[in-house]
Amino acid sequence: MTKSPQRSPRVFEDEEAAYHWVHSSFENQGTVVPDDVRSKLGLRGLVPAGVDSFANQKERALEQLRLKKSELEKYMFLSWLKNTNLQLFYRLLLDNLEEITPLIYTPTVGSACLQYSHIQPFLAPPGQLDGLFISINDLDNLDEIFQNYIAALPEPDLLPQITVITDGSRILGLGDLGVNGMGIPVGKLQLYVAAAGLDPRRTLPICLDFGTNTERYLNDKLYLGLRQQRPDDDQFFQAVDKVMKALTRHFPNIFIQFEDFSSEHAFALLDKYRDHYFCFNDDIQGTGAVILSGFINAVKQAPVEPTQHRILFHGAGSAGVGVAKQLMDYFVIEHGLSEEEAKAKFWLSDSKGLITLDRGDKLAQHKVFFARKDNEGKQFKNLLDTMDYVKPTVLIGLCAQSGVFDAKVLQRMAKLNERPIVFPLSNPLANAECTFEQAMQHTDNRVIFASGTAFPPYTIPNTQETRIPGQGNNMYIFPGLGLGATLAKPRCITDKMIYAAAEALANSLNEEETAKGLLYPRLTRIREVSVDVATALCRQALADNVAKDKVVLELGSSDALREHARVNMWEPTRSADEIMTCKI
Ligand SMILES: NC(=O)C1=CN([C@@H]2O[C@H](COP(=O)(O)OP(=O)(O)OC[C@H]3O[C@@H](n4cnc5c(N)ncnc54)[C@H](OP(=O)(O)O)[C@@H]3O)[C@@H](O)[C@H]2O)C=CC1
């Protein structure tokens, strides 16, 4: 980034360092700079005379956040804060996780993406990097794009070590949002930092702008992306190939998270790249792992023999099929079932009804594996009919259809089961299949519940007992998984590593959480939980002989590995001493 030629000469002992200190969103300390350092930094007179404290800065930021009237305004405020005083932003987030996570992630990030082209210029000051936009019309300029990014890095030695990449084609349950999807990589990477201590300077959000097929955006004069239709499959795969090559040429060790690609592309990219690049798909593998973890804990609460469960999915996209495959592994690994026996426990339905081999339509490749062939020619077009046929003990929603788990569906689950397991997992909130309150009310409070977006606790009117719903969202897995992956630097992410991460999350419940019947640990413990997940991932990488990192190889599976994960987490630490000792 070029520095202002207008800058008047100031006397610094080290001008470069002073300039950097003041202008970096990472380094600058705003109103906290002590009086005697202000002259060295050329700040005298440029900030109010009172010397502030970090505690005051945080209090002021929280006060302003709470004064904002809408969630979108809060999102914009937080984004600006992150891009101007990054350490304050993360301190605020870590100290107020339950309040702020829904503002930077689901559900608010959904509204922010829908509005992205209308708010983007107000999320960061000019010149501040919020991520990389790679247009399909720029495939011949990829080296220039990455070089520009490196040149603009505040710390040229700190190259990105993790990227979340989307093409905006299936953002949450909101559909094809084109370049507006950038909010998702940005939000996910903020959680990598907050929940697992990845260094914020080394995270790279990428939005592939391959056009959009959404007319609303093509006709919106404020839309910021390419105004063209998406490419055909051949062009798409060739374009992604070029980006992958350029990305890893510039950042050879980068860990790549694929996010919110349309399902067929998501599966195809994962198949194509998983053995050749250091990567994983969050919607398929991350969601699979997080729901497996909640399922393991739900099975412990339900009065059904584990192998007697009958699991019905409503929605058979990347998330539905990804979760079903992961749960299938559970029956094979934990209960010794054969693959065919395990598969027989799953029924998947989509917009056309129960997926069977003889349904009459051409099934997308990813649906074929779970398509039933034991339906004796019967077809089931709606959910209630399918439920009457399947008699599910577990109902999982990943279809992004608001309210499809209506009173009748929930009552049917309650009739079929003493403790029905109901997971409405679609995001954001507006796409959830049902709310926690509805699930409680229509099952006589007997439901075992987890949802994609967090719902508030529910107090049972007669008894005044308060129940806390689980949040089955991949945010409980991907941060720890990314921490473990960046530590172990495995050649690839194996299925066993994903399974180990899920088991670690399931086992991370403490006594109090278990006693309360929670399926997932409390969000406030997320860093502790991420250490568990990261350690399990590293151990499995060692067992699978794919770990490459020297330190991890030396530590082996010892307890020191856990400590290694813990101490490698970045913390937004700020003390009054720090600025006094800065080398300026
Ligand atoms: N909780 C979490 O951590 C996660 C949640 N999700 C959420 O899951 C949802 C789905 O994601 P993903 O699988 O990638 O999306 P897809 O668009 O690939 O899949 C959606 C599926 O829902 C089906 N569907 C659509 N309408 C209906 C309907 N009326 N009745 C039954 N099925 C229907 C579609 O059917 P058809 O195939 O016939 O079109 C498709 O199979 C999203 O809301 C996403 O936010 C995703 C990842 C993680």
Ligand SMILES: CC(=O)C(=O)O
């Ligand atoms: C949580 C997530 O990854 C999704 O809804 O797509």
Ligand SMILES: [Mg+2]
């Ligand atoms: Mg996703």
